[in-house]
Amino acid sequence: MEKFIGVDYYNVESLLTEEEILIRNSVREFVDKEIIPIIEQNYREGVFPKHLVQKMAELGIFGMTLPAKYGCAELNNVAYGLVMQELERGDSGLRSFASVQSGLVMYPIYKFGSEEQRAKLLPLLAQGSVIGCFGLTEPDYGSNPGGMITKAEKLDGGYILNGTKMWITNGTIADIAIVWAKLNGVVKGFIVEKGIEGFTAPEMKGKHSLRASVTSELIFQDVFVPESHLLPNASGLKSPLMCLNQARYGIAWGVVGSMMATYDTALKYAKSRIQFSKPIAGYQLTQNKLVFMLTEITKAQLLNLQMAKLKDAGKVKHTQISLAKRNNCELALDIARMAREILGANGILDEYPVMRHSANLESVKTYEGTHEMHTLIIGEDITGLAAFD
Ligand code: TGC
Ligand code: FAD
Secondary structure, three states: OOOOOOOOOOOHHHHOOHHHHHHHHHHHHHHHHHHHHHHHHHHHHOOOOOOHHHHHHHOOOOOOOOOHHHOOOOOOHHHHHHHHHHHHHHOHHHHHHHHHHHHHHHHHHHHHOOHHHHHHHHHHHHOOOOOEEEEOOEOOEOOOHHHOOOEEEEEOOEEEEEEEEEEEEOHHHOOEEEEEEEEOOEEEEEEEEOOOOOEEOOEOOOOOOOOOOOEEEEEEEEEEEEHHHEOOOOOOOHHHHHHHHHHHHHHHHHHHHHHHHHHHHHHHHHHHOEEOOEEHHHOHHHHHHHHHHHHHHHHHHHHHHHHHHHHHOOOOOHHHHHHHHHHHHHHHHHHHHHHHHHHHHHHHOOOOOHHHHHHHHHHHHHOOOOHHHHHHHHHHHHHOOOOOO
8 A cells, every 4th residue: 555645735734733743643543553455345334334433532533622621632723723734635524524523523412511511521522432413404494594494392390302303424423412402492402312212314315425424314203302402502504614614624624635535536546647759747738727726725725724723712713714725625626637537547446536526525615615605794894695595
């Protein structure tokens, strides 16, 4: 297995600490050894490589920025970003798993949960022995989750949940679901355990994208949720949106890993593919594509590093995270498609990763807020005028 040496035209590594480089290299090696050799088969068969959950947990990936007292690595956001970047160089499905477990399940429990919920669940989630999912999107409410119709009704000792969530990563394999529902018209968060009466999570089939990832419906039919399973400090749509910031942050880094994978493949291929008696890398039009790719990778690396510094300083705005997610996803998809062009017909074979990355990125560009949503989020911030409706 050829070792990945990274893409770092501006020596961004010189801005990293030894610990950040160590973490990055440990996950880089994990991706080379455990993901790259199996991912095409898993993608073809539409199967999430669940055996890797334990190995990711052992690397301290889940909830890695959360406090050590909950069994987490307590590392900074630069390290977290680098880990997301290396995972997605392998496949967006693996980075999605880690994003959901960390940003969409462990974060809301840490931020909005009781101390009892934190102490009980965070160590188990960090070890990977409990898997979580995040139920916000509904069949009729995607970009506009505020319109959600999943409802919670109060009764003695707890709540009754009714409604459906859709497009839920890890849903079918999750032991707990963080579910957002309206209680008297106000968005609240609930921890719903797998196996509880009335709760089912069938897998969604027929995906052309993110095939090595589980995507599910969550169906709630008169599901009783005990009082102890309400997230006591979550209230209003702001709460789930704060969770999205964590996952969006990870995506902005993750897709740079995908850019690196497709650029690296295209560069190596172009130097060896002979047409009209010389390597296609020797033609101006090919070099133009490769230089575009490298330029955008370099810009995204520097954008992410500054975003990480702002986040570590507690100063990052959610609109700044939107800008990085929007820009980097769009360019990762452009780069994947450009790489497929450079490979010619070989680019459609799963002997090469470019088409898998391109197909995955169609999901990644859509979820966690579409390109248009992030355009409008930033647009509102700079003009002061909301243009969503
Ligand atoms: P709006 O009135 O704008 O906002 C309600 C309150 O929330 C505040 N807010 C935020 N706070 C923190 N972070 C953010 N990102 C925030 N965005 C808004 C806002 O200031 C307000 O606060 P307050 O104090 O006034 O109450 O609400 P809206 O209904 O107009 O919606 C705004 C909009 C459209 C931007 C939001 O709904 C949105 O982001 N929509 C996109 C939906 C989305 O991103 N869904 C992702 C679902 S999860 C997923 O896809 C997981 S994929 C798996 C993986 O990650 O790998
Ligand atoms: P819609 O909101 O119906 O949008 C359709 C199109 O209309 C888009 O191009 C959109 O940009 C555009 N549009 C919508 N409103 C406007 C407007 N006001 N102005 C201009 N254009 C607009 N959700 C979860 O809650 N948890 C998960 O774990 C999760 N995982 C996912 C995994 C995958 C593989 C996928 C594909 C999705 C996942 N999602 C998850 C759902 C995801 O967040 C939604 O798909 C996304 O928010 C977009 O919603 P939608 O698909 O309903 O599209």
